[in-house]
Amino acid sequence: MPKPALNATIARVTERIRSRSESTRSDYLARVHAAAAAGPARAHLTCGNQAHAYAAMGGDKEALVGGRAPNIGIVTAYNDMLSAHQPYETYPQKIKDALREIGATAQVAGGVPAMCDGVTQGQAGMELSLFSRDVIAMAAGVALSHNTFDAAIYLGVCDKIVPGLVMAAASFGHIPAVFLPAGPMTSGLPNDEKAKVRQRFAIGEADRSELMQAEMASYHGPGTCTFYGTANTNQMLMEFMGLHLPGASFVNPNTPLREALTVAGAKRAAAITALGNDFRPVGEVLDERAFVNGLVGLMATGGSTNLVLHLPAMARAAGVQLDLEDFDDISSVVPLMAKVYPNGLADVNHFHAAGGLQFMIRELLGAGLLNPEARTVSGNGLADYTREPMLKDGKLDWRDGPETTENDKILRPCGEAFALTGGLKQLNGNLGRGVIKVSAVAPERHVIEAKARIFHDQVDVKAAFQRGEFTEDTVVVVRFQGPKANGMPELHSLTPILSVLQDRGLKMALVTDGRMSGASGKVPAAIHVSPEAADAGPIARLKDGDLVRLDAVSGAIECLEADFASRQPVTADLSGNAHGIGRELFEAFRRNVGPATTGGAVVV
Missing domain, CATH: 3.50.30.80 (IlvD/EDD C-terminal domain-like)
Incomplete structure (x- = not known):
């Protein structure tokens, strides 16, 4: 079947961004290509440099010194105060073990801070929240400045963490980047019930013990908060922009499928370095098409307004210039396809079960509302992201995603959307x-x-x-x-x-x-x-x-x-x-x- 024509507004906005960014983007790509042309960084380190870098690496030293196998830098936002980040505690070892299976190596390049807006909400610490994004970008830059990595894996989920990590990834655009999510917590107290208790508390009809009980029943385990706030919008964005593996965003923590996706993501990072035959530097992935696709996802899902701040900052790091008019124009032609709290009663687990991002991407591609040729960490552009992961005989595989919604109160096709615009x-x-x-x-x-x-x-x-x-x-x-x-x-x-x-x-x-x-x-x-x-x-x-x-x-x-x-x-x-x-x-x-x-x- 012939591919659908790209929607005229999506095409116009994509071209407008490309034209607006021509100078900054070309300068950026020139730097990326010059850094990539220098080859694997370890070949240019002195023996003393390398000895310091590998001193604690035990049985991996021989592979690291040889420089013939990919070495992957892990940048982690792990801490166990953020429920969304607690699962990352075990990721570095899983990544290292997975890469050893294919003769590659990994090192934790560094950690970045990760604050929880839910903890600092209404408190003085919230005044550091937005700036933490830029600190995260700089901290990741310090981690990767050792220049010993052929690709980077980024472990981060929440509000400012993913944007900061994307800014850092763009700054090291000459190497590939794979983002590995941790997934949402399982469903607890419905978000609308929690909101009612908050409102009753505000007018004195509920006491603090009732409020605390409701909050704890809602935020009850590892994983992202289940409402469709900034953290889960980030995860959607990484999938629409092709920085996750297909279908990775909303698989719950500590499940066999989640672990299989982590292993597969690590191996994919090794497969797309300059040492192989499928080099995918992230600087080339993060072009105007990727950011337009991210904007489309934001509108179709009714995502967080915080991304109106973060997307321009992320884009500028890659030489791409976004403007509010781009958000407005894309919103005017992208239908609102999802109803997830606070825009509905469902949470992200319900959304995922109804067909989730795979159904949505299939629909939007079919309507000509996404740039299908945008480069991704997967193999075949956004078409791969219509497929969903599954375990078959204990091994990870992908199958065609759903062609129909499982619940039209949560997720609808483009032609029957909840609203004609993204809102x-x-x-x-x-x-x-x-x-x-x-x-x-x-x-x-x-x-x-x-x-x-x-x-x-x-x-x-x-x-x-x-x-x-x-x-x-x-x-x-x-x-x-x-x-x-x-x-x-x-x-x-x-x-x-x-x-x-x-x-x-x-x-x-x-x-x-x-x-x-x-x-x-x-x-x-x-x-x-x-x-x-x-x-x-x-x-x-x-x-x-x-x-x-x-x-x-x-x-x-x-x-x-x-x-x-x-x-x-x-x-x-x-x-x-x-x-x-x-x-x-x-x-x-x-x-x-x-x-x-x-x-x-x-x-x-």
């Missing part, structure tokens, strides 16, 4: 640029026009709520929450409060230069507003009582007051964000960070 909209107006995700917002709330109430801290919003001060339709403005102000912490703890007010019949909206969690949901929220208040952005000119219009239909975000443009922006005392819980170490980051529209990045 992510670029916002422009006299308040600046930002984005809004409306896939979980009721249509009657897509346009909100109301008086503004101004806050400089989410804690003050909670206090006003507890005092009963929200009695009319309100646009809650929380500013000085951008990267320069305080590191751009998530404002996820506002969700229960605003949801309660909305459920009481008020029209509520949030406008902020900060960010919401990947679990943000049914309250309309204009986020990542840029320029930020700390950079004298227009949001710093707003006053209490200003009439503000948030229009997710036309993509407008505006103050309707006649004198708005002539006002002077206010300033804020940000000294409280400068110290404690490690914040003093990040002053240089706050001083040098770029705007949210380009990823809020420091290192690229």
Whole structure:
């Protein structure tokens, strides 16, 4: 059968990104190809260099010194405070054992930090969260700087970890990269039930013991949290961008299939080095087609808004320039095919069982909404990612993925999608640029026009709520929450409060230069507003009582007051964000960070 023609908008956006990135991408590829042409790095190390590198490697020394077999560097984000990363404890030994079977070697090149936003949510430590992405990229760079590796395996799952590791992988684009996931935890207390307890706690109808019981029943074992937040969006992204093995994203930890995929991923990394006949440097994989495919996956699944920050930063590391208009245009033609909490009642295990990413990729390829020729770590482009892994007589194999959904309340084909668009909209107006995700917002709330109430801290919003001060339709403005102000912490703890007010019949909206969690949901929220208040952005000119219009239909975000443009922006005392819980170490980051529209990045 002939291949379907690429959708005109997808083709246009792909070409626009390619054209916009022509200079930076060509410079990047020139560096990648020059590094690759130098050959396996170990051949150029002195004997002293090599002796230091191999001193503790026991029986692997002979293979390492010979330099004829691939040596794979493992970069791990293992710690056992993150449930999603706890399974990685055993991965390095499994990888080494698997590679020895084929005459290759592996070394743990280094570890990178991995913080849990669920632990720091609403706490001072959250102000380090976004910057941890850039630290992870730099730490991985240090790990790989020893220049003794023919490929790299990256062990990371959660919010800032995967983007940081991709940025590092792009920086070492002359060697292949394979990302190995750990999988989601098994299903616990349904997410909607947990959310109801949180809302009841917010209004004093549930005590802390009931809240704690609900939280522990939801987050109960190893693996990623089961809602479709940033961590699971990351896993989807790695599959759509071809950095996972097909079907690897949502297999539960500590299962035979999960272990088989880890072994296969290690062996695949060895197979695609420059020492073999199928060299796939990651710098060539991470082109404009890969990033467009990632954007398509983001829209089709209703993924986390945090990726609107991370994808531009990841792309820039590979010389590719993304803009908010790319997100908007792709969202306009990609249907919302999935309903996973907070955009539905199902969790990622239910989504995977209904057909998951393999069904979705098959559908999107058939509709001409993905670049099929994008290079991947697998053998045959995205076509491989319509196949799902299975164990056959104890051995890993792939079979054709499902052609129909197993549950149309969770997953639907393109032609019967939950919505015609991906639900992510670029916002422009006299308040600046930002984005809004409306896939979980009721249509009657897509346009909100109301008086503004101004806050400089989410804690003050909670206090006003507890005092009963929200009695009319309100646009809650929380500013000085951008990267320069305080590191751009998530404002996820506002969700229960605003949801309660909305459920009481008020029209509520949030406008902020900060960010919401990947679990943000049914309250309309204009986020990542840029320029930020700390950079004298227009949001710093707003006053209490200003009439503000948030229009997710036309993509407008505006103050309707006649004198708005002539006002002077206010300033804020940000000294409280400068110290404690490690914040003093990040002053240089706050001083040098770029705007949210380009990823809020420091290192690229």
